[in-house]
Amino acid sequence: MAITTDPVAINHWIACGWPGKVPVGGYWDTVLLGQNIRVSRPQPDIYEAAILTAGALGRRLPVQSRFCCIFTTLGQDPRPLPQIDEFDEPDRRLINCGSVGVNTSPYRMIENFLDMAHFPFVHTNILGAEKKTEVVSHKIEHRKDVDEIWATDCRFFQPAASKAATGGQMTDYTYRVMSPFSIMLYKNVHNDPGRNDAICMFVQPKGEAQCLAYMPMALVDDVNTTAAIIDFQQTIFLQDRVILENQRPALMPLAPAAEIPTKADVGSVTFRRWLKQMGISFGIYEKAAA
Amino acid sequence: MQINDQVEADRWVGVALDSQIQSASSHPVILNGRELALWRGESGPARVWDDRCPHRGMRLSFGFVRGNTLRCLYHGWTYGENGHCEAIPAHPDLAPPKTICASTHGTAAKYGIIWVNLSATRAAHVPDLPNQPGWLPVRSVHLRASAPQVLDGIAEFDYGEPARTSMPAQNACVVVLGSDTQLFFALQPIGLDKTGLHVVVNESGEPQIPRRQRLARQVARLRDTIEAGGGGVWPSPRTL
Ligand code: FES
Ligand SMILES: [Fe+2]
Numbered sequence: 001m002a003i004t005t006d007p008v009a010i011n012h013w014i015a016c017g018w019p020g021k022v023p024v025g026g027y028w029d030t031v032l033l034g035q036n037i038r039v040s041r042p043q044p045d046i047y048e049a050a051i052l053t054a055g056a057l058g059r060r061l062p063v064q065s066r067f068c069c070i071f072t073t074l075g076q077d078p079r080p081l082p083q084i085d086e087f088d089e090p091d092r093r094l095i096n097c098g099s100v101g102v103n104t105s106p107y108r109m110i111e112n113f114l115d116m117a118h119f120p121f122v123h124t125n126i127l128g129a130e131k132k133t134e135v136v137s138h139k140i141e142h143r144k145d146v147d148e149i150w151a152t153d154c155r156f157f158q159p160a161a162s163k164a165a166t167g168g169q170m171t172d173y174t175y176r177v178m179s180p181f182s183i184m185l186y187k188n189v190h191n192d193p194g195r196n197d198a199i200c201m202f203v204q205p206k207g208e209a210q211c212l213a214y215m216p217m218a219l220v221d222d223v224n225t226t227a228a229i230i231d232f233q234q235t236i237f238l239q240d241r242v243i244l245e246n247q248r249p250a251l252m253p254l255a256p257a258a259e260i261p262t263k264a265d266v267g268s269v270t271f272r273r274w275l276k277q278m279g280i281s282f283g284i285y286e287k288a289a290a
Numbered sequence: 291m292q293i294n295d296q297v298e299a300d301r302w303v304g305v306a307l308d309s310q311i312q313s314a315s316s317h318p319v320i321l322n323g324r325e326l327a328l329w330r331g332e333s334g335p336a337r338v339w340d341d342r343c344p345h346r347g348m349r350l351s352f353g354f355v356r357g358n359t360l361r362c363l364y365h366g367w368t369y370g371e372n373g374h375c376e377a378i379p380a381h382p383d384l385a386p387p388k389t390i391c392a393s394t395h396g397t398a399a400k401y402g403i404i405w406v407n408l409s410a411t412r413a414a415h416v417p418d419l420p421n422q423p424g425w426l427p428v429r430s431v432h433l434r435a436s437a438p439q440v441l442d443g444i445a446e447f448d449y450g451e452p453a454r455t456s457m458p459a460q461n462a463c464v465v466v467l468g469s470d471t472q473l474f475f476a477l478q479p480i481g482l483d484k485t486g487l488h489v490v491v492n493e494s495g496e497p498q499i500p501r502r503q504r505l506a507r508q509v510a511r512l513r514d515t516i517e518a519g520g521g522g523v524w525p526s527p528r529t530l
C-alpha cells in the first residue's frame with residue numbers, strides 16, 4: 001500500500017492505537033493512510049511514532065495521547081484534535097473498547113454512526129424496534145466557528161438503550177462530526193436527565209477501504225462492570241460491521257445521484273457536502289471528480 | 291452517476307436451478323464480476339436485481355422477504371416485485387416517490403433453470419431446447435475454471451457410452467447420452483477463473499430420482515476432472 005497523496009486527508013490527527021495495544025517497552029506496527037508506521041512506548045505514559053520503510057525507522061511523527069487513544073499525523077499542518085470536555089470530568093468512567101477492524105471507507109463508518117434509521121433493523125430490540133421505526137425531524141447544522149457538523153434534537157425509541165437501561169425509552173441524541181475520521185454522540189442517561197453519556201468513534205484509515213475503529217466512552221454509570229459495558233458496545237458494533245462491509249461501493253460516492261437520501265438522511269447529506277467542499281479524495285468513489 | 295454503467299450483451303445466462311431458490315429467500319449471485327441479488331417472494335417467480343440498495347448501497351442479497359416484497363437489511367426499505375420502493379420505515383406516512391427503484395434485470399425460468407439477461411434491450415431468447423417439458427434438476431456446481439475450459443471439459447469428457455454434444459447457444463451445452471437421456475449444462479461465467487454450472491436432465495422414460503442422484507454425483511466428478519485439467523472417465527451406462 002502506498003501512502004496517499006491527498007493533502008486534505010493527511011492533515012488530521014488520526015488515532016493509531018490505544019494503550020492496550022502497545023506494551024510498555026514495546027511497539028505496535030500499523031498503517032495510516034497507506035503509510036506503515038511504528039508506535040512505541042518507551043515509558044508507561046510516553047508514546048512515540050515514526051514512519052516505517054522496509055522495516056527501518058524513518059521520520060519521527062508527532063504524538064498525542066488523548067481520549068484513551070494515541071493520535072499521530074502525517075501532515076505538516078493538521079487540524080487540531082477536538083475539545084471533548086466529558087473526558088476531563090472527574091466522576092466519569094472512561095472506557096476504551098479497544099479497536100475493531102472494518103473493511104470499508106472511513107466515511108461509510110461515520111455515516112453509519114450518525115444514522116438512527118437503521119436501529120430497528122440492525123440493532124433489533126436493543127437500539128430500535130420494528131414497531132417504531134420513525135425518524136422524527138431533527139436539526140442539522142454545520143457550525144462554521146468550529147467547522148463541525150452537529151445534529152441536535154434527535155429522538156428515537158429504544159427498547160434497551162444502554163447497558164444501564166432497564167426498559168424501553170425515548171432516547172435523546174446529539175451527534176457531533178468532528179472531522180472526516182471522528183464522530184461522537186451524547187445520549188441521555190437513564191437516571192439523570194441533566195447529564196449525557198459521551199461515546200466517540202475515532203477511525204484509523206489504514207487504506208481507502210480498510211479501517212480500525214476506536215470507541216472510547218466517558219459514561220455516567222456506576223452500576224455496570226467495565227466488561228459488561230464493553231460487551232454491550234462490541235455487540236452493537238459487530239452488528240454494524242455486517243452492514244458496513246456489505247455496502248457497495250465500499251468507497252464513498254459523493255455524486256448527488258449515486259445514492260438516494262430521504263429526510264432521515266439530512267446528517268449524511270450534510271456530511272457528504274462537507275467532504276466535497278473540503279476536497280478530500282482519499283476513500284472517495286469518484287476519483288476523477290476529486 | 292451510475293455505479294454499474296458497463297454495457298451488457300443481450301443474452302440469457304443460467305444462474306441457478308429454479309428448485310434451489312426457496313420461497314422467501316435472497317441470495318448473492320455473480321455474473322462476469324457483477325454482483326446480483328437473486329430472490330423469491332413468498333410466492334411467484336424468482337427475480338434478479340443488482341445487489342445494491344439504491345438508498346445507501348447495502349447488498350440486497352442480505353435482505354429479507356415479507357410477502358412478495360424484498361426488504362433491505364440496513365433501513366428496511368421495501369421493494370415490490372417490479373423493483374419500486376413501496377415503503378421507507380423512517381417515514382411511515384410518506385409514499386415513496388416513484389423514482390426510487392431497485393435496478394432490475396430480465397429474469398426467466400425455463401428447463402428448471404433461472405435465466406438472467408442484463409441488457410436493456412432483451413431482444414434475445416432463452417436458448418431453445420428440443421424437449422420443452424420434462425427437464426428435471428440434477429445439481430449446480432462451482433468450478434475453478436473459465437467458461438471456455440468448462441465447455442471443453444464437458445465436450446471431452448468420457449461418458450462411457452456414445453455421447454453427442456451440441457451448443458444451442460453461448461454458455462449452453464446439450465449432451466445426448468445413448469438414446470434416452472439428455473443432459474443440459476448452463477454455464478454461468480463468474481470471473482476469469484470461476485464458473486457456475488447448472489445441470490438438468492431429460493429422460494424419455496419415467497423420471498427416476500435415484501438415477502438423478504447418481505447423475506448429481508457424476509457432475510461433481512466432471513467438476514473435479516475439469517479442475518484437475520484432464521479428461522476423466524464417465525462411469526459405464528449400467529451404473530448411471
Ligand atoms: S441501504 Fe437499503 S434501506 Fe438503506
Ligand atoms: Fe449501528
